Amino acid sequence: MKSRSNTYRPTTPARELGPTVAPPRPPGLTPVLDRNIQILESRRQQEQLAATAEVRVADRITQFTGSMLFVYIHVVLFSLWTVANLGFIPHVNPWDPTFVILGTSASVEAIFLSTFVLISQNRMARSAEKRADLDLQINLLSEHEITKLVALTAAIAEHMGLETEVDQEVGELQRDVAPEQVLDEIETRKSQLNSS
Numbered sequence: 001m002k003s004r005s006n007t008y009r010p011t012t013p014a015r016e017l018g019p020t021v022a023p024p025r026p027p028g029l030t031p032v033l034d035r036n037i038q039i040l041e042s043r044r045q046q047e048q049l050a051a052t053a054e055v056r057v058a059d060r061i062t063q064f065t066g067s068m069l070f071v072y073i074h075v076v077l078f079s080l081w082t083v084a085n086l087g088f089i090p091h092v093n094p095w096d097p098t099f100v101i102l103g104t105s106a107s108v109e110a111i112f113l114s115t116f117v118l119i120s121q122n123r124m125a126r127s128a129e130k131r132a133d134l135d136l137q138i139n140l141l142s143e144h145e146i147t148k149l150v151a152l153t154a155a156i157a158e159h160m161g162l163e164t165e166v167d168q169e170v171g172e173l174q175r176d177v178a179p180e181q182v183l184d185e186i187e188t189r190k191s192q193l194n195s196s
Helices: 031-050 053-065 068-085 100-160 167-173 179-195
Strands: none
Touching: 053 068, 053 100, 068 100, 100 167
16 A cells, blocks of 8 residues: 555644634525425325315315314214213104214224325325335435545545545445445344344
């Protein structure tokens, strides 16, 4: 290995540089951020338009059942049903004194509502999986680009004969990460932890 004659040292100590001043905030979003937001919103609208009528109905029902209005309606209905069937309302004959009809209705409603929620959750899970795949691809691309930049910076430093404090780590940083090996290692370690 070639010996390096120069050692990089900052010319001015950090304490003499003075406080760091944050740059002024831009008046609005950068064009790239604005474009990305518009693209994501457009994609979300396309997915909503491409959804089948059944999925849209399930989403609307799930949205309504997840609201406080739904809770209030049920509190009022169940309270009136209970009070009326206990005989507390004059001139009203109890129609469900054993509350069998109420229990059956609530059970059937719960079955349908849970199905609608599952339909909506499945659709959201598919969207989340697409976004996770996109995130993974962008992260892998970024990692590859950073690796190449580290290699280029190390080559420039070596050409200029500079030594830095991170020279021992540069060799490791220049290696590309194989995602399949990382996943295999994670699964191996999980299985070892579960078996112990």
